[in-house]
Amino acid sequence: MRFLAVGVGAVLAVLVSAAPAWAHGGDAPDGTDYRTAVTSVTPAAAGLRVRAVEAGARLELTNHTGTTVEVLGYSNEPYLEVRPDGVYENVHSPAVYLNATLAGVATLPATADPTLPPAWRKASSVPVVRWHDHRSHWMQSARPPSVAADPSRPQRIRDWVVPLRTDGVTMLEARGTLDWVPPPSPGVWWTWSVVGALAVALLGLVGRLRELVASLTVRSGPAPRRSVGWVLPALASVSVVAGVAALVYAVGREVDAGNDSFGALVRGLFAGQIWPVLTGLAAIAAAVYALLRRPAADFALALAGVCVAIFAGAANTAAFGNGVVPVPWTGSLGRLLIAVVIAAGAGVAGAAALRMRATADRPSVPAARQPAHDEPDGAPAVESGA
Numbered sequence: 479m480r481f482l483a484v485g486v487g488a489v490l491a492v493l494v495s496a497a498p499a500w501a502h503g504g505d506a507p508d509g510t511d512y513r514t515a516v517t518s519v520t521p522a523a524a525g526l527r528v529r530a531v532e533a534g535a536r537l538e539l540t541n542h543t544g545t546t547v548e549v550l551g552y553s554n555e556p557y558l559e560v561r562p563d564g565v566y567e568n569v570h571s572p573a574v575y576l577n578a579t580l581a582g583v584a585t586l587p588a589t590a591d592p593t594l595p596p597a598w599r600k601a602s603s604v605p606v607v608r609w610h611d612h613r614s615h616w617m618q619s620a621r622p623p624s625v626a627a628d629p630s631r632p633q634r635i636r637d638w639v640v641p642l643r644t645d646g647v648t649m650l651e652a653r654g655t656l657d658w659v660p661p662p663s664p665g666v667w668w669t670w671s672v673v674g675a676l677a678v679a680l681l682g683l684v685g686r687l688r689e690l691v692a693s694l695t696v697r698s699g700p701a702p703r704r705s706v707g708w709v710l711p712a713l714a715s716v717s718v719v720a721g722v723a724a725l726v727y728a729v730g731r732e733v734d735a736g737n738d739s740f741g742a743l744v745r746g747l748f749a750g751q752i753w754p755v756l757t758g759l760a761a762i763a764a765a766v767y768a769l770l771r772r773p774a775a776d777f778a779l780a781l782a783g784v785c786v787a788i789f790a791g792a793a794n795t796a797a798f799g800n801g802v803v804p805v806p807w808t809g810s811l812g813r814l815l816i817a818v819v820i821a822a823g824a825g826v827a828g829a830a831a832l833r834m835r836a837t838a839d840r841p842s843v844p845a846a847r848q849p850a851h852d853e854p855d856g857a858p859a860v861e862s863g864a
Contacts, residue, residue: 506536506735507532507796508628508800509797509799510535510802510803511660511802512635512656512658512802514530514533514656515657516528517655518653519652519653523543523644524541526541526543526650531608533734533802533804535610537581537614538608539608541562542605546561546562546646547650549640549641549642550640555570557574558607559598562605564603564607565602565606567595568597569590569599570591581625614654616635622658624658629660633657634657634658636655661801665797668798671817673821674818674825675825675828679828679829681712681825682829691798693728710769710771711769711829713826714769717768718761720761721758722762724754724761724790725755727794727816727819728754730804730815732746732750732751734806754793758786760785761782761786761823764778779829780830782826783823786797787824787827788823789821791823797809797813
């Protein structure tokens, strides 16, 4: 218990140490058809980095220049200041409120006036900030005219610019691109997921098929029941695959969200990917439990398989129908990981359920009754309670 308490305390210490600017975006998309990319910061400044995170839903600015870097709002008013001691926001800038959500819908207070002198409010103690900048992504529900004319063709929608300023004097520009990425057919990925799940689930019938074949070859007497010792280890191996794929995708989402240090990655996983992480670990734990031939191993595999297929697989199937997947790899690899999670998790659950059903359907064979010591050989047995 002492080690458990120390471990929990360490995790909590990592979580509470996170500054607000490091929080994972609650409205980070599960997928999109628009790719936002930062191409340059001009003129270049040593220690200054601007990049797109969360599948382009936010921009991230990291300032290790030793000076103050200012982000200008939509009317070129002071919006954010990233100082060496942290991030400050100008509460008089309308961008503070408009950029609070990905949709940009907000009721502006009367004090949100870009012509007023800046009123700075500290938002973070680290010189890193992430924000929705509506200059860098597509804001309308309708597709751009060129995309609507030919949605099957990748195309550039526009180039964008976010103005910056250092020490209130030197002007810089963060430049980037916004592209249309044609979405794949979700039916193809769903088909592969279902076919894979059915293929794995058939392992649950191996024992029954073995018995059926044996019964056809035996002319008299009951068919011998033969156990198939490799099925349970095979299901455990597939469960490990599901768990690992779930964990890899969860880590990929947090890396894409900008959490590329260990502490930030742990905080991001706890804040935004807790259910995929827990169910992925449960699938691996159930596999170990089954390999140890513990009681109710099939039930453990079935429960963990269902959970990982739902919380780490089905919850991320938006990736099946979007061109841009929120992972730092290709969209195809991200979709493949989700398909593997669904196929392996659901397949293991189905196979384990079939094995449990087969066990429940088997008639119990009573042990042969031994004659009592005071009964002569061949004497009729007397049933108790007769």
